[in-house]
Amino acid sequence: xxxxxxxxxxATWDGVPMDLVIYNTLTRVKEAFTxxxxxNVRMYxxxxxxxxxxxxxxxxxxxVFDLLFRLLRHFYGADYVTYARNITDVDDKIxxxxxxxxxxxxxxxxxxxxxxxxxxAALSALLPTMEPRATEHINDMKAMIENLVAKxxxxxxxxxxxxxxxxxxxYGKLSGRSLEDMVAGARVEVAPYKRDAMDFVLWKPSxxxxxxxxxxxxxxxxxRPGWHIECSAMAGKHLGEVFDIxxxxxxxxxxxxxxxxxxxxxxxxxxxxxxxxxxxxxxQVEGEKVSKSLGNxxxxxxxxxxxxxxxxxxxxxxxxLTLMSAHYRQPLxxxxxxxxxxxxxxxxxxxxxxxxxxxxxxxxxxxVVEALCEDLNTPRAIAAxxxxxxxxxxxxxxxxxxxxxxxxxxGLMPESWQDVEAQTAEAATADPExxxxxEGLIADRLAARAAKNWTESDRIRDELAAEGIVLKDxxxxxxxxxxxxxxxxR
Numbered sequence: 001x002x003x004x005x006x007x008x009x010x011a012t013w014d015g016v017p018m019d020l021v022i023y024n025t026l027t028r029v030k031e032a033f034t035x036x037x038x039x040n041v042r043m044y045x046x047x048x049x050x051x052x053x054x055x056x057x058x059x060x061x062x063x064v065f066d067l068l069f070r071l072l073r074h075f076y077g078a079d080y081v082t083y084a085r086n087i088t089d090v091d092d093k094i095x096x097x098x099x100x101x102x103x104x105x106x107x108x109x110x111x112x113x114x115x116x117x118x119x120x121a122a123l124s125a126l127l128p129t130m131e132p133r134a135t136e137h138i139n140d141m142k143a144m145i146e147n148l149v150a151k152x153x154x155x156x157x158x159x160x161x162x163x164x165x166x167x168x169x170x171y172g173k174l175s176g177r178s179l180e181d182m183v184a185g186a187r188v189e190v191a192p193y194k195r196d197a198m199d200f201v202l203w204k205p206s207x208x209x210x211x212x213x214x215x216x217x218x219x220x221x222x223x224r225p226g227w228h229i230e231c232s233a234m235a236g237k238h239l240g241e242v243f244d245i246x247x248x249x250x251x252x253x254x255x256x257x258x259x260x261x262x263x264x265x266x267x268x269x270x271x272x273x274x275x276x277x278x279x280x281x282x283x284q285v286e287g288e289k290v291s292k293s294l295g296n297x298x299x300x301x302x303x304x305x306x307x308x309x310x311x312x313x314x315x316x317x318x319x320x321l322t323l324m325s326a327h328y329r330q331p332l333x334x335x336x337x338x339x340x341x342x343x344x345x346x347x348x349x350x351x352x353x354x355x356x357x358x359x360x361x362x363x364x365x366x367x368v369v370e371a372l373c374e375d376l377n378t379p380r381a382i383a384a385x386x387x388x389x390x391x392x393x394x395x396x397x398x399x400x401x402x403x404x405x406x407x408x409x410x411g412l413m414p415e416s417w418q419d420v421e422a423q424t425a426e427a428a429t430a431d432p433e434x435x436x437x438x439e440g441l442i443a444d445r446l447a448a449r450a451a452k453n454w455t456e457s458d459r460i461r462d463e464l465a466a467e468g469i470v471l472k473d474x475x476x477x478x479x480x481x482x483x484x485x486x487x488x489x490r
Contacts, residue, residue, distance in 0.1 A: 025278065039080050041076050041244055042239040042240065042244050043083045045247040047086045047087050052097065053299035055290065083129045084132060084239055086131065090224055134230040140234070144236070145216045148163065165198040174254070175254035202228075203215060281328065281331045282331050305457055316473075318342040318343035319339065325378070328376050348389065353403055362404075368410070371383075388402045389403055441460050
């Protein structure tokens, strides 16, 4: 919209005044968004624990908060919005994966983080402004822990440091649960050193072979942080004691986000950690809860790279559109039929806008912005695209441009095919030897996929991703044939 920040929550778009209204889990009502500082709008979203490929449920919050990030950038200016999404690279699941695969923990986390970035790029998710890693903020966590102990909100017991939930006024406000309900419904660790069953770990001893650091609070044994303190420390360091928006999946409301609030408010002496809390709803697959035992546990990588769903691979734009098909706060049923319908829509829109110049930074039509300003109402935004497409088929040239700009802004034409081709050509011109090598590896990967050698296909993709080369699979809008394009993102 503009390179200058808006002065308040109310902004104009194409001459039309409008408010961004979002549902705040903390207050349980829709509220007009007013940033603490319009020249420093700050959002934190819980990111991946890097031990395995991201499943389709993990991708939903990525797409949801990518849309919000895009909207905020257009309202306040790209230089005035900070989006932090952390990477958890110290965790029991990571330790277990490293032990099973006989690899170092660093190898597991680096490989998995690269896979995550590649898969999310295929869904046209913009990179966040920053991606703080837990292992790079251990000292910040220890300082926060020592502060909580000094203030009487936490205590040391048998090599552990625990937060004393009973000392936190208003604990449970975010999730809307009483302490009694939380104890009854939560899987809490029973330990003799706890003063109360609901007290949670801030720091714990490390077992042999696990990552470890010198412990805080005079504890002799080396240890490692608990999960909740990681996000509190990283958010506090990069966004401040109180910031604008905290987001994540609804499953994180309790205990993770509830505990984040407790730690942060008690450590900083504030009433809030963030002013607005946004949570996306659960995701099902073919009408059933996602479960490995049911065989419906689908990773984004499998959708993009294997024949697990429908005996074929799927373009990232179709996956993204499917994830946007329901309002973000509602449950989403992810189905093959939905993928098929999304792909057909993408193909029809692509034919209508063939040759039209646009990009993700294009000015989106007011109809789309109005929809997103209504608590990220993506079904309404998609309906607007249907309207543009109908008008375009009737010969309305202006509607063709609106469709192109709207699709690019929503991330449904990954930087548009024209942009991808231009960036690939630019990289090839700058380094012809790189282009020859990449094209050769793409050919090897296509041969591996034809032979259903997914291990080799994954290896080639991950090798290129580690060099900043992102592969994108999709149908050529002119020929209808599957093809692979590449971008150099570094």
